[in-house]
Every structure is written in structure tokens, then in C-alpha cells.
Amino acid sequence: MVAVLERQGPELTPPELGRAPVSIEPYRSSAYFELEREHIFKRVWLCVGREEEIPGNGDFFVKDVEVFNASALVVRGQDGVVRAFHNVCSHRCNKVVWESSGTAKQFVCKYHHWTYGLNGALRGVPDALMFFDLQKSDCALTPIYVDLWEGFIFLNFAPRPAESLSAYLGGLGRKLQGYPFARFSAYAKLAATFKANWKVGVDAFQEGYHVGALHRRTIGPQFTSSLNPFGRLISAELFGPHRSGSIWGNRELRPRPTELTAFTYNTPIGSDKEVDAEIVLPPGINPTRDPNWAVEMNVIFPGLFVFVSRQGYILHNFIPVTHELTRWECHIHFTPPRSARQLFAQQFSICAVRDTFVEDGINIERSQEGIRSGAKACLHFQDNEVFLRHQIAVVEDYVRRGAAAGPPGA
Numbered sequence: 001m002v003a004v005l006e007r008q009g010p011e012l013t014p015p016e017l018g019r020a021p022v023s024i025e026p027y028r029s030s031a032y033f034e035l036e037r038e039h040i041f042k043r044v045w046l047c048v049g050r051e052e053e054i055p056g057n058g059d060f061f062v063k064d065v066e067v068f069n070a071s072a073l074v075v076r077g078q079d080g081v082v083r084a085f086h087n088v089c090s091h092r093c094n095k096v097v098w099e100s101s102g103t104a105k106q107f108v109c110k111y112h113h114w115t116y117g118l119n120g121a122l123r124g125v126p127d128a129l130m131f132f133d134l135q136k137s138d139c140a141l142t143p144i145y146v147d148l149w150e151g152f153i154f155l156n157f158a159p160r161p162a163e164s165l166s167a168y169l170g171g172l173g174r175k176l177q178g179y180p181f182a183r184f185s186a187y188a189k190l191a192a193t194f195k196a197n198w199k200v201g202v203d204a205f206q207e208g209y210h211v212g213a214l215h216r217r218t219i220g221p222q223f224t225s226s227l228n229p230f231g232r233l234i235s236a237e238l239f240g241p242h243r244s245g246s247i248w249g250n251r252e253l254r255p256r257p258t259e260l261t262a263f264t265y266n267t268p269i270g271s272d273k274e275v276d277a278e279i280v281l282p283p284g285i286n287p288t289r290d291p292n293w294a295v296e297m298n299v300i301f302p303g304l305f306v307f308v309s310r311q312g313y314i315l316h317n318f319i320p321v322t323h324e325l326t327r328w329e330c331h332i333h334f335t336p337p338r339s340a341r342q343l344f345a346q347q348f349s350i351c352a353v354r355d356t357f358v359e360d361g362i363n364i365e366r367s368q369e370g371i372r373s374g375a376k377a378c379l380h381f382q383d384n385e386v387f388l389r390h391q392i393a394v395v396e397d398y399v400r401r402g403a404a405a406g407p408p409g410a
């Protein structure tokens, strides 16, 4: 029997987002994706990592940003400043750094040994006398705009960013300010490439309507019960292009036997228990102070999720490759384990999260197959899918305003 719940509180969907079905074209059209590439991804700030990945001077990592066919070299200089460059040699365009991460005093291109400082300046050119008026100062690595927020490293590929990262993040940045991201420094990384449009991937993570159905064998019991069988949000806030919602947790959860063992040694993400009494959440989290609050879902446009809880946080980043191919990365952050038991319990949680995301990944590709088939012309979003409706409205707004303004940087 299907439970029927009364509506609780006002509608989450503001009137300006409308109520009508949404056109399917932006989720399947390669032409529309080209507009998104120009008017969204080349304009907005994109998260590529965290400062903990490059703690020391000279530490670097390389990040492929497939939506631009770009390879970004992110490095902490000898002065401690984080900089980013296109990982492309000024001589004949080879990739300067082939490793994915490391520590360096300088970068030496393998092809002919042109040498660059950590600040991108061209330092050395073997047999320089044989060049014709080569100006070293014109041949530095090409910089990419970089900015930091709460330890997250963001890049902007515009010729000139329209606004600072802090202005871009606006109210959502302020809401999350002070969350103890650095305390949850132990992490596991999962990654995959989905044969689906990036928005289909994002949408699969920004509603709880599917959790009791698709995830009934995995996380369903943690986030649904007879009290909230359809995973309704506790609250929803929109912050410009970004959004944030409080996720309900089942406080009467009866863990399965292996879960019981694991949960004894590590409090799972989304529980009402603390792992560290010193961890204080910013006041904007769980704005309604609901006792069933489990996790705050925060979506930084276009595709970065920051799920924060008392026990740790989970990041998802969706960056497109093509209109039907999306790179997904997930980081699951905990406090560093204090014992082998806690390490086991954290690994158990990571496996449980992985199983859930396998369900999501398969589901995302099946959705895209249906979208691609052309059988339907529109998607239907209910009130608890308000974030999906907001996402497509923001996408359409960027594309419309970008097309009216001309090329990025103009």
C-alpha cells in the first residue's frame, strides 16, 4: 500500500520557477551543450580540489578539465600562494607535467627541457642562441584565474572573470562559512564517467524522492521511514544560481547486523550523534532546527555538491566531457581514524556509499537512454524536485544572458 502524506508547510517551489513540465531538449541536444560550454562553463568558477592536496610549497596536482580539453596545473609556490596554469609548454605545446601530482622546485618539459618556475615564468631554454628574438618574458605558462574558499580551490577559464569567487558563491558561501572542512581531512575518492548529460547526473543527486525506491536496499532506510516515505526535504533555500536543503534522517533506524558493528566504531554520516564534541556547525545549517535533520545538501552551480553533516562531508563534482558524457568525482571526508576499528568502520561506510552510487550511476545512464530515445518531449518535476526546476531555470538564464552578451570576456 502506498502511504499518503499530508503536505507539511508551504510549497518549496517559488512561483517564479513555474509549475509546468520542462523541455527535454537541454538534456539531449549537442547544440545546446555548446551554448552551455560557452556561456556557463567558460564563465563560472569551477572547483578542482582542496588545499590539503597541496599542503607544502612546491606541491602540485594536475587536473584535466575535459569540457575545455584543458589540463590545469595547480601549484603552491615558494611564497605559499596557490596558482594555476595551463599545463602546456610555450615551445611546441607538449604537456609540461605528465604526473598527476607531486612536489617540484621547477617544472621541466620532457620534450626539449624548457624549464619553468613555480610561478610559471620561463627560466631556462637549452641552446637559446639558436632561437630568433625569443623573449622569455612572453613565454611564461598561461595562467588560469584561481581563487580559494574555505580550503576549496576554484578556477575560472574566462578571459576575465565577471566576479570574484566570494561574490559568485554569495549567500551560500556565507551560510557554509566556518564549517570545519579541515577537521575532516581523511578521505576516500570515487570516480566514474557516465554516459549521460551532466544535468541528468546532477539531478539524480539533488532530490530525495528516489531514495526510498531506487535505494531501498542501501541508504533508503537511513533517509526514509513510514514518517517520511518519499524523502521529502525539511527545507529548501535558493541562493542565486546555487541552492541548499535540509535532508531528513530516520531516527528509528534499526541497523543491519554488519552495520551495527560498523556503527559502533564510527558514527555514520547523517546520524544524530557527534564524532567530535568540538565540531560546531555554522548557524545557517539546519535553519529550521528540525530534530530529524541529518545532512545539509548544498549545490554550487553548475555541478558541485557539498553534503555536510556532524560526522563528515561528501563532495560530488559533475563536469561534462560531451553532451552525453560526464566526469563524476566523489570525495568522502571523515575525521582521521583513531583506531583500526574506526578505520574498518569508515571503510565500511565508504563501501556502503559506493554501493549507493553504483545504483545511481546505472540509473543515470538508463535515464539518458530514455531521454535520447525521443519518446518524450518533457520532464515532470514535483515540489520536492524544486532543485531540478531551479537548476534548469539557472542554466537557461545563463545561456540566454550569455548569448545576448556575446562571447565570454566581451
Ligand code: FES
Residues within 6 Å of the ligand: 089, 090, 091, 092, 093, 094, 109, 110, 111, 112, 113, 114
Ligand atoms: S615542447 Fe616543451 S620544451 Fe619543446
Ligand SMILES: [Fe+2]
Residues within 6 Å of the ligand: 204, 205, 210, 211, 214, 215, 356, 360
Ligand atoms: Fe541516489
